[in-house]
Amino acid sequence: MAIETAGSLGPVAAVALVGALGVGSQWLAWRLHLPAIVLMLAAGVLIGPVAGVLDPGLEFGALVQPLVALAVAVILFEGGLTLDLRKLGDARAGVFRLVVIGAPLGWLLSTLALRYGAGLSWEASTVFGGIMIVTGPTVIAPLLRQARLQRRPAALLQWEAIVNDPIGAIAAVIAFQTVLVLNGSSEVSFAATAFGIVFAAVAGFAVGAGIVVLFRKALVPEYMKVPVLFSGVIAAFALTDGVLHESGLLAVTVMGLVIANADLPSYEELRRFKEQATVLMVSGVFILLAASLDFAVLGQLTWRAALFVALVVVVVRPLTVLVSLLGTNLPWRERALIAFTGPRGVVLVAVAGLFGERLAEAGVPDGAIVGPLAFALVAATVVLHGFTLAPMARWLGLSGGEAPGVLLIGGSRFTTAFAEALKKAELPVLLTDPNHAHLVAARTAGIPTFYGDILGEAAEHSIELLAYTTVVAATDNDAYNTLVTTDLAPEFGRDKVWRIARTRENEARHALPSQLGGMSIGEGRSYDALQTLMRDGWRFGLTRITEEFTLDDWRATRPGAMILATLNGRRDLSFVDDTADLQVGEGARIVSLQPPDPVQPAAA
Incomplete structure (x- = not known):
């Protein structure tokens, strides 16, 4: 029998602890009317770097990153499963602009904030700036439940977060390949990168359409629909991610979008089960990432990290949204709320940490700082928007109202x-x-x-x-x-x-x-x-x-x-x-x- 390392909880006890803390934090947040993400973040930091009770790297070893990646894939698929085009209504024009105009503009402004605010090199700034397109559906969904926003601003924030998540990951892939080509160390051509992106979109569509056909023709019994769905998500992610790193996020989002708009009779049952699974996975991922935090690495951050976060919250996000929504018929209150609501989440931390390591391996000296900067941005925006979204929505008259x-x-x-x-x-x-x-x-x-x-x-x-x-x-x-x-x-x-x-x-x-x-x-x-x-x-x-x-x-x-x-x-x-x-x-x-x-x- 294998002897456990001293101080180790063991994988089973570690999983139980992560589950109890994650779900417990969400329950406590519901009871106290507090942002669940903030409590999960605090719980992870407390049992990880503060108390030293849980070290994910010690308990799970090399499985941490694959587990987080698969959890993010399921979370994004569930997000895509909520993107029913028929329910978009009068938010359609705003969502289109936030994706088509907001994504590239946000990439540009984020890159400038990283270069002149955080002081990173152009290489690291460009890669990290692409990742910063994402606004985090793992954070937006719990905040929307708590703030009880009106339908249109809630739809705009939710659709932007879900659709821009895979776009941000793909932007980071393109920027990273560009850096490697300029440094003369690329083993993958631009053509191969483009092929990987197209392949991911096509594969996600094909798997989603295949599942729709199976369900519609009753070729899968009711009790097996959820297992088939889960297996399809994991297969689509693994297949496309093996061709091009991070393209799996695009595949599962497209897959969810196809199923959401297929008008399946069992759609509601599937969606509700996926929502429950996502609650568990969001809980686990946030606890694991917070527990993996290394205070020594965070100690590398200087005052420029605070300047960078301030620029993102006060300049980059508002400017991106306001420019993107110019010419729409959205009231100024809705524009203001969306402009000052841009929390980052799991995808940003996971993808930024991965590309930070790859940049460092490619000879970009400040690549190692990308991960700590991403965590600082996530922590700051989660706490800020977690406590301000509901009051701001009420002040602007965009919440469901004080009285139930x-x-x-x-x-x-x-x-x-x-x-x-x-x-x-x-x-x-x-x-x-x-x-x-x-x-x-x-x-x-x-x-x-x-x-x-x-x-x-x-x-x-x-x-x-x-x-x-x-x-x-x-x-x-x-x-x-x-x-x-x-x-x-x-x-x-x-x-x-x-x-x-x-x-x-x-x-x-x-x-x-x-x-x-x-x-x-x-x-x-x-x-x-x-x-x-x-x-x-x-x-x-x-x-x-x-x-x-x-x-x-x-x-x-x-x-x-x-x-x-x-x-x-x-x-x-x-x-x-x-x-x-x-x-x-x-x-x-x-x-x-x-x-x-x-x-x-x-x-x-």
Whole structure:
């Protein structure tokens, strides 16, 4: 049996530690409303160079770089899988300009910042400047979830990050080959480099199209679709990366883009699984890279590194975005937000470290400083944008709003009155229905409405879904309510998706599995029962609980009233499924459905 090196955790314990810290950091960030990337970065640095608990090079040896490379490939594929051209909408022109104009302009400006800010040679500056085109989908995605940006600026940032990632890697390859040719040490011609790039794009398209054909013709059973997808991603990356280093990133992005736009019936299931896998991989990669940090190497950085980071954040990024978006119809607020949001992530650190070593081997003396500079830039932008994106979006009016909104599905007397009560509580509310006649009363009452199917593509383009955190399905169709809540549960969270009770729900013959549909509101009353209550004169009430007027007082003064939900001081809406054990603190408000006042007998 092999003897482990002193101080080594062992590969199994190291994997467990990385997984626990990565996922734990993301969970803690969710609980504390903090940027997950910042916590992961801090956790990796703490267990690595600070405490010396984990040394990835010692635990995994030469496998660290291949593992990181494969993880980045899967992350980029998942990013490509979200790039549905039909969902781009009015962000199309902006994305096109950020890629076609922004990428080369960003390369030029980054190169100048490296040359005159960081003091690097032209060779190292040109290679590293190409890598700096990337803005990091591994960082952008968690930040967008936290900041709850409106649809168009979120789409611009997400598409730019995903599409420019492989472009940045390819730009670095081209620049590096140019440096080798000028130094007379190149073993690969420009023609071979161009062939590798074209081969990667074609291979990614071919693998993606092949998988689409297999899935569409039902040549792969449902339980094997995800394994086939994973195998295809790894095969496409390995095949193309073996022809030209870093071209695999282009291949997997193209592959994801092809599958995303193929309109596959099982697309949503595939995408959600890939999202979950990506969360795990982002966690692991960030912990590993942060734990691999060497303070001695970072000690090579001087004051010019800080000047370089400042130039990138204050000059390079804003100038690139503002010039690229000239002539578009984007409001200045959206341009400003995008211009001052450019966090870098895993791809920049991984690719910069690789090319830094190759530059040093090729005789470029300052190539060794490229890796530390990349890490400094990533750390600075992750912390900066992690804490400023959400406040800046709110200040510019581009976030989903401070108060969590409620999405009511189905127009009726019940939902219209409910919407009026929520509006009185200053909660954003939207009432939707595919039947125009069902929305007339709501529109007359001044309730925001959407005429159409909430599951349709028109809803994705027209509704800022990030403004809403709670869904209530209350149509007259029990099957549709079940469909809506089941479909939206992964997006909103199963604890935030509710529905009215189904007719004969408690009968065994008509009961559905617990994983279908959301939780029930209204003390088990169906659509017809709730409508009958409204016709009989029941009304919604909004009552604040105070020290003088407790929950017991409320119950004593409102016999027969039905408690639907409670609102805390932050206007978070919580539906009540068990009123017997309900605990309501001082300052909270009760949303209830109350019977009509009893008719007083006429005086004799």
